[in-house]
Amino acid sequence: MQLAELWFIIIAICFIAYVFFEGFDFGVGMGTKFLAIDEREKRLLISIIGPHWDGNEVWLLTAGGAMFAAFPHWYATLFSGYYLPFVLLLLALIVRGVSFEYRSKINSARWKSVWDWSLFLGSLIPPFLLGALFAGLIQGLPIDGNMEMHAAFFGDIVNIYTVMSGIAFVLLSYVLGLSFIALKTDGPIRERAKEQAKKVYWIAGLAIVLFLILTAISTSAFQEKGSILIPVYAIAVILYILKYFTLRADREGYNFVLSALIAVLITAAFFIYLFPNALLAHDPANHITIYDAASGNYSLTVMTIVAAIFVPIVLIYTVWSYWIFRRRMKTTDHLEY
Amino acid sequence: MDALLLARIQFAATTIFHFFFVPLSIGLAFIVALMETLSAIKKNEIYERMARFWGKFFLINFVVGVVTGIIQEFQFGMNWSDYSRFVGDVFGPPLAIEALLAFFMESTFIGIWIFGRKRLPRWVNILSIWLVSIGTTLSAFWIMAANSFMQNPVGYAIQNGRAEMNSLAELFTNPKLLVAYPHTIFASLATGAFLVIGISAWNYLKKRDLDFYKRSMNIALIIGIISTIGVALTGHLQSQYLVEAQPMKMAAAEALWEDSGDPAPWTVIAGIDVENKENRWQIDIPYLLSYLAYGEFEGSVPGMLELQEQYEQQFGEGYNYIPPVKTTFWSFRVMVGFGLLMILISLFGLIFQKRGTLAKHTGLLKLMIAAIFFPYISNTSGWIMSEIGRQPWVVYELMTTEAGLSPSVTSGEVLFSLITFTLVYTLIMIAMIYLFVRVAKRGAVIVDQDEPSIDPFTKGSEGRVG
Numbered sequence: 030m031q032l033a034e035l036w037f038i039i040i041a042i043c044f045i046a047y048v049f050f051e052g053f054d055f056g057v058g059m060g061t062k063f064l065a066i067d068e069r070e071k072r073l074l075i076s077i078i079g080p081h082w083d084g085n086e087v088w089l090l091t092a093g094g095a096m097f098a099a100f101p102h103w104y105a106t107l108f109s110g111y112y113l114p115f116v117l118l119l120l121a122l123i124v125r126g127v128s129f130e131y132r133s134k135i136n137s138a139r140w141k142s143v144w145d146w147s148l149f150l151g152s153l154i155p156p157f158l159l160g161a162l163f164a165g166l167i168q169g170l171p172i173d174g175n176m177e178m179h180a181a182f183f184g185d186i187v188n189i190y191t192v193m194s195g196i197a198f199v200l201l202s203y204v205l206g207l208s209f210i211a212l213k214t215d216g217p218i219r220e221r222a223k224e225q226a227k228k229v230y231w232i233a234g235l236a237i238v239l240f241l242i243l244t245a246i247s248t249s250a251f252q253e254k255g256s257i258l259i260p261v262y263a264i265a266v267i268l269y270i271l272k273y274f275t276l277r278a279d280r281e282g283y284n285f286v287l288s289a290l291i292a293v294l295i296t297a298a299f300f301i302y303l304f305p306n307a308l309l310a311h312d313p314a315n316h317i318t319i320y321d322a323a324s325g326n327y328s329l330t331v332m333t334i335v336a337a338i339f340v341p342i343v344l345i346y347t348v349w350s351y352w353i354f355r356r357r358m359k360t361t362d363h364l365e366y
Numbered sequence: 367m368d369a370l371l372l373a374r375i376q377f378a379a380t381t382i383f384h385f386f387f388v389p390l391s392i393g394l395a396f397i398v399a400l401m402e403t404l405s406a407i408k409k410n411e412i413y414e415r416m417a418r419f420w421g422k423f424f425l426i427n428f429v430v431g432v433v434t435g436i437i438q439e440f441q442f443g444m445n446w447s448d449y450s451r452f453v454g455d456v457f458g459p460p461l462a463i464e465a466l467l468a469f470f471m472e473s474t475f476i477g478i479w480i481f482g483r484k485r486l487p488r489w490v491n492i493l494s495i496w497l498v499s500i501g502t503t504l505s506a507f508w509i510m511a512a513n514s515f516m517q518n519p520v521g522y523a524i525q526n527g528r529a530e531m532n533s534l535a536e537l538f539t540n541p542k543l544l545v546a547y548p549h550t551i552f553a554s555l556a557t558g559a560f561l562v563i564g565i566s567a568w569n570y571l572k573k574r575d576l577d578f579y580k581r582s583m584n585i586a587l588i589i590g591i592i593s594t595i596g597v598a599l600t601g602h603l604q605s606q607y608l609v610e611a612q613p614m615k616m617a618a619a620e621a622l623w624e625d626s627g628d629p630a631p632w633t634v635i636a637g638i639d640v641e642n643k644e645n646r647w648q649i650d651i652p653y654l655l656s657y658l659a660y661g662e663f664e665g666s667v668p669g670m671l672e673l674q675e676q677y678e679q680q681f682g683e684g685y686n687y688i689p690p691v692k693t694t695f696w697s698f699r700v701m702v703g704f705g706l707l708m709i710l711i712s713l714f715g716l717i718f719q720k721r722g723t724l725a726k727h728t729g730l731l732k733l734m735i736a737a738i739f740f741p742y743i744s745n746t747s748g749w750i751m752s753e754i755g756r757q758p759w760v761v762y763e764l765m766t767t768e769a770g771l772s773p774s775v776t777s778g779e780v781l782f783s784l785i786t787f788t789l790v791y792t793l794i795m796i797a798m799i800y801l802f803v804r805v806a807k808r809g810a811v812i813v814d815q816d817e818p819s820i821d822p823f824t825k826g827s828e829g830r831v832g
Contacts, residue, residue: 080477083432087469093439094462101454101528108443108450109772115444116783119437120790126433127794130425134801176451177774324455325530335463343470350474353486365481 032329033319034305036099039336041300043092048159048198048296049205049289050085054078056206058125058152061145063203064210064225069360070218071145075129076364077213080354082129084347086122098332102176102322103307110170110178111162114186118158125151133366153199160198161191163299167248172310176317190247197240200233201292208285215357226284227276234269237295241266250302258298265294369777370768373445376784378753380437382746383791387431389745392506392551393558394424395499397589402492416582417495419810420562426801428476430794437787439465445780449760449770456522456531457512460538464508472501506554507538507547514543516761517752518611529764542611545603546752552596553748555589556708557741562586563715564738565806567731570724578810580719587719590712597705597744602658609659609667612762614677614687615755617670618694620655621645628666630655635699638692643671681763689757697747697754704744711737 057078065071096104108115124147132144170185172178180186207229210222241262245251250258268287275284303309308317323329358364398421405413439461442450450458478486479494515521521536522529531537563586566579608616620626621636623643632654637646653663670688677687711734718724724731760767 076481080481083429083473083477084470086432086436087465087473090436090439090469091462091465093443094458094465097439097443097450097454098458098462101451101458104443104454104458105447105450105772108440109445109447109774112444112772112775112779113782115440116779116786119440120786122436123433123790123794126429127797130429131797131801134426135804175773177447179774324458325525328455328459328531331531331534332459332462335466339466343466346474347470350478353478354481356485363484365483 031320032326032333033099033323035333036095036323036329037300037304037307037319040092040095040099041297043088043095044300045293045296047085047088047092048156048292050088051082052156052202052292053205053209053289054082054085055152055156055202056204057209058148058206059199059203060206060210060222061152062149064207064218064222066221068141069364072133072364072366073214073218073358073360073362074210075132075148075366076362077210077358079129079366080350083126084350086126089122095332099324099329100307100319100322101324102317103319106172106176106178106308106317110172110180111165111186113182114158114162118155121151121154121158123151125155129366152202156198156202157195159195161187161195163198163296164191164194164244167244167250167299167302167309169248169309169311172308172312172315172317174315176315176321178308188247190243193236193240193243197233197236197295200229200236201288201295204229204233205285205288205292208281208288211281212285213357214359216359216361218360219357223276223279223281230273230276237266237269248302250298254302257301261294261298261301265291265298268294369775369780370771372777372780372784373771373775374767376445376780376787377441378750379784379791380434380441380787382749383795384431384434384438385745385749386742386795387427387434388502388506389550389554389557389741390561391424391428391431392499392502392554393556393589393593394420394427394561395495395502395558396555397558397562397585398424399492399495399499400585402495406488406492412578412581415578415810419578419805420582422805423561423802425476425480426798426805430798432473434791444783445772445775446760446770447772447774449765452528452765452770453515453761454528456519456529456537457515459531459534460508460512460515464505468501468505468508472498472505475501503551506550510547510550511538511540511543514540514546517546517756518542519761519764529761541607545600545607549597549600549604552593552600553741553745555593556597557745559586559590559593559712560708560734560737560741563590563711564735567734568806569809570731571728571735573725575810576725583715583719583724587712587716590708591716594705594709594712598709601702601705602661605658606661612756613668614670614673615689615694615752616659617668617673618689618691618755619698619751620667621648621691621695622667622669623671624669625672626655626667626669628656629653629664630659630667632658636695638695640691685758687758689755694751694755697751700747701744701751704740704747708737708740708744711740 057074061071061074065074093104096107128144128147128151132141132148135141165180165186168188168190170178170180204226207222207226211219211226214222268291272284272287272291275287305319306316307319307322310316398417401413401417401420405411405417442457475494475497479491479498482491482494515537518540519529520540521531521533523532524530562582566583566586569575569579570583605616608619616622620633621638622633623645629652631650631652633645634649634651636648639646655667656663656665659665659667670691674687678685681687711730714727714730715724715734718727718730756762758766758768760770
């Protein structure tokens with residue numbers, strides 16, 4: 030395998046890990062408005078993701094950094110072409126991060142309300158933008174012969190398909206969030222999370238179906254890579270059906286694992302379709318392949334060595350941090366925030 | 367306004383803002399880790415109280431540093447896509463490595479430090495904060511490695527129309543990095559120390575909780591004197607390095623139009639006339655510039671006009687290779703001035719503290735409160751000097767700033783992001799200062815915000831700080 034291919038896979042994994050890890054903490058963030066009924070429950074929700082949100086966010090930074098280093102042209106074309114969505118993403122992530130730390134510092138209703146909204150919108154907007162971004166990537170974008178993207182905000186960046194994909198990602202995150210809450214809390218909120226999950230199940234299911242239909246209509250994914258994408262999506266759909274039974278049977282662990290796998294498969298499908306391109310242009314002659322976009326062999330080798338040593342270390346302490354905070358929490362516990 | 371200017375303003379604004387928080391994070395992480403360790407060794411609860419109290423400032427500050435750092439990682443691609451294409455191969459890896467080596471570590475262990483206090487063994491807690499401290503310091507190393515490449519490109523070859531890395535080792539033994547990195551770390555420690563000094567001084571004046579603040583002051587003054595002197599020494603190394611590697615920046619920082627002559631005098635202040643390329647007046651100290659540049663009292667320093675001629679021959683005529691002289695000149699002086707002031711404050715503070723008379727020197731104590739801001743002034747002006755002084759280059763002698771701009775981004779888009787970022791940053795800054803003042807006023811009492819089954823929507827907007 031060439032190094033460019035390896036790094037395409039690594040970056041895809043970073044994005045997938047981001048959708049999974051920050052996905053459930055975005056979902057929990059949305060739960061502060063949709064699920065929590067009082068201040069104590071809000072604080073409980075913040076506390077179950079408190080130790081993890083910051084580390085989860087680093088997956089996005091690593092994805093961005095690795096793109097910059099391994100595929101400068103991919104990074105440059107995408108980030109300058111998708112300028113406004115990235116501005117919004119950054120703003121949302123900024124106010125979200127600050128809200129975790131600042132919300133609890135002053136016990137005033139007005140102060141908390143500001144940070145509640147920051148946390149909520151900061152948890153809602155990023156998965157939407159991410160879903161819309163992935164959809165835009167596989168739809169193809171107006172990229173010229175100089176690798177410059179001239180995307181129209183309405184049409185290229187925002188259209189029915191990208192909006193649908195954004196909505197599907199928001200709902201997938203919320204589904205993940207609810208299953209995480211059911212797994213990590215105890216008491217009334219745990220029961221309500223499961224009750225709500227049964228209702229959200231149908232809405233998110235509908236969104237996934239619509240998303241798949243639009244994928245078939247708005248992209249050439251199924252024509253070009255149907256032999257691999259149809260099984261991937263089919264497995265995701267089957268898992269989603271199985272999820273119904275885990276909800277009914279009250280199997281919280283399986284329910285969370287299934288939700289995670291569904292999000293992983295749907296995200297992975299975008300990258301499977303893109304490969305071996307990094308960016309699809311309207312004019313196929315202007316597609317930017319990963320080989321066009323890649324850095325030189327030396328940089329890629331150096332980074333491969335660094336990643337081979339440090340990714341396992343990162344994974345070990347990430348897993349360890351989830352392990353030490355594995356205990357279920359209740360509203361009557363000591364809450365740090 | 368054109369997109370280039372707006373993009374430059376945006377980069378300056380977001381980076382300066384980000385660097386308000388980073389040095390304090392680095393400095394306070396170390397100080398808090400030290401206090402946690404002392405509390406375990408000395409088995410005195412006062413040190414744990416110290417770690418918790420100063421830790422509050424650390425956390426309020428740290429999170430803003432984290433989130434404003436995300437912009438730093440993305441805005442090269444957003445606003446400077448041609449720059450990213452040209453240097454991504456060599457400039458990108460330090461950023462990616464930073465995320466993998468440092469960001470994950472500090473972000474994970476800060477969570478463990480905050481939330482594990484009551485659940486995990488003491489040593490895990492102490493280890494966590496040290497890992498956070500090491501993480502912030504490592505993070506700075508890779509960022510400085512990337513920045514040093516812009517100042518003094520090494521470890522690369524021009525291939526396929528771009529700069530491609532050919533030696534990672536050269537990249538992180540860049541002579542610029544070896545002087546700039548310790549300079550930055552010392553400055554960060556000073557930033558942390560001066561916050562502790564200033565708030566402790568305020569409590570000296572109020573005669574509140576004196577045992578607590580005296581011990582805090584002790585630790586901070588020792589770190590303060592070491593770090594401010596460290597800043598000065600590494601700063602001196604930098605200027606010696608500068609005259610070799612970036613003579614134009616050196617000349618601009620000295621407003622030196624013509625060659626200095628031998629020995630070179632140092633200009634304290636000058637009336638700079640950029641249009642006529644001369645100084646209307648200046649106040650000189652003989653020999654000093656020779657000393658700053660070469661560490662001895664002889665040697666001349668080349669002036670900007672001669673360097674401009676050299677550059678025109680080397681890189682093409684009709685282009686102005688002289689950076690904004692006034693900004694470079696004055697930011698250098700502001701940085702050095704406040705730096706020297708901080709050395710004096712730490713020195714006298716330490717002397718009076720040892721004699722046990724610091725509490726009587728109310729003038730110095732008041733100055734110490736104001737001095738909370740001095741590291742910020744020095745840090746910011748130091749970076750302005752370093753980055754403005756490198757102009758018109760974005761990568762020294764390799765790529766001009768204007769060549770790095772994103773061709774596809776419109777000035778309207780940059781204006782939008784500039785306005786929204788500035789607005790959000792301003793609001794966050796206000797909230798942060800408000801919280802800092804609150805925490806400082808409240809003092810070092812430990813309040814557990816833990817009162818299960820009490821209705822939290824009780825009346826009154828005044829609450830406690832948790």
